[in-house]
Amino acid sequence: MEVKFWQLVLMVILTVLAVGSLLWVVMRQPFREIGRSIERDAESSLAAFLIFIPARLFWSVLLITALPVAVASLLIFDNWWWVTIASCGYFSCLPWLRSYLFRRRRQRVEKQLPNALQLLANSLQAGLSLTPAIELASQQLASPLKTEFWLLVQRQRTGDSLAMALNDFYRRAPSPIVRFFTFSLATGNKYGGQQVQMLERMARAIQQQQYAKERMLSLSAQARLQGKIMFVLPIGLFFAIGAVQEQSKTILLSTKNGQLLLLLAGCLMMIGLLLTRRIMGRFNDDS
Numbered sequence: 001m002e003v004k005f006w007q008l009v010l011m012v013i014l015t016v017l018a019v020g021s022l023l024w025v026v027m028r029q030p031f032r033e034i035g036r037s038i039e040r041d042a043e044s045s046l047a048a049f050l051i052f053i054p055a056r057l058f059w060s061v062l063l064i065t066a067l068p069v070a071v072a073s074l075l076i077f078d079n080w081w082w083v084t085i086a087s088c089g090y091f092s093c094l095p096w097l098r099s100y101l102f103r104r105r106r107q108r109v110e111k112q113l114p115n116a117l118q119l120l121a122n123s124l125q126a127g128l129s130l131t132p133a134i135e136l137a138s139q140q141l142a143s144p145l146k147t148e149f150w151l152l153v154q155r156q157r158t159g160d161s162l163a164m165a166l167n168d169f170y171r172r173a174p175s176p177i178v179r180f181f182t183f184s185l186a187t188g189n190k191y192g193g194q195q196v197q198m199l200e201r202m203a204r205a206i207q208q209q210q211y212a213k214e215r216m217l218s219l220s221a222q223a224r225l226q227g228k229i230m231f232v233l234p235i236g237l238f239f240a241i242g243a244v245q246e247q248s249k250t251i252l253l254s255t256k257n258g259q260l261l262l263l264l265a266g267c268l269m270m271i272g273l274l275l276t277r278r279i280m281g282r283f284n285d286d287s
Contacts, residue, residue, distance in 0.1 A: 011070065011071065011074065012067075015063075015067055015070070019063055062091075062094070066087060066090055066091065069086055069087060069090045070083050070086060070087050072086075073085075073086035073087075077253075079259075081256075081259060082259070085263065105144055105173065106173045106174070106175055106178070108144055108145070109144055109145050109148065109173045109175075109178060110173075110175060110177045110178065110206070110210070111210065112141060112142065112145040113145070113177060113178070113181055113203075113206055114203040114204075114206045114207045114210075115141070115203075116137055116141055116145055116149070117181070117199045117200070117202055117203035117206070118199075118200070118203050119133075119136070119137040119140060119141070120133050120134065120137055120199050121195075121196045121199040121200050121203070123136050123137065124195055124196050124199070125196045130162070130185075130188075130189050130195070131153060131156055131162075134149050134152050134153055135149075135150075135153045137149055138150045138152075138153065144173075148169050148172070148173070151165065151168075151169070152165045152166070152169065155168070162185070162186060162189050163186045163189075163190070166182035166185060166186050167182065169182055170182045177206055177209070180202070180206075181202065181206075184198060184199075184202055224276075227273065227276035227277070228273075230272070230276075231269055231272065231273045231276075234265065234269060238252075
């Protein structure tokens, strides 16, 4: 399909006008509070991944990256409906991607905590105080817990208390395990006590909890796999029918009614997938 130059120019102009209109609406007085709230939420979400950039720069990059998606959709389908659907799908996938990355990072922190606790216990038993023990443990751990422990040390060197640094750690990785760790460490540092025994018991408790969670995941693996197969099966059936009956596939892709049917089928498949995940439960997510 040949795309004329004026079509690309028109699309760029429309994109610029849309972005300008959006900025004008946001900058108006009734919407300024909404804009500030969105900016704070975006910056806090980025800070959860230790990415400290202004929210306006993030939204600018987001809009710039959305333009190639719209252009590619126009070149492939030659239909403005698909351009709109692709752009909406691009933006709607961002919260899901953020949630997935956030959950993945938190799970990695939880898996690293037992070894980190054992390192802290060994260092304290050898005669080190808590801050040097955290610094020594950060040199032997992998990311992301290595970065978190390094931030704990740096925050204390700049004058912040350990409790404040641990609270920020919990906000970046909110889970019951991390909360248990931060509360125990802050309480032990404030009131003293048998920190070595406490850390060792905590490490064993977290390991047992992780073993129970993995056991539950293994028992429900077959049912969860069936749910994923039922989601992928209609897509494979669509391509199989298209290979046997090319006319049916052409009608679905080229006509408006066919495209609406595909969109409806995709929405129903997503609803079925979400219901399956809800029924089966998500044992790897404590929050």
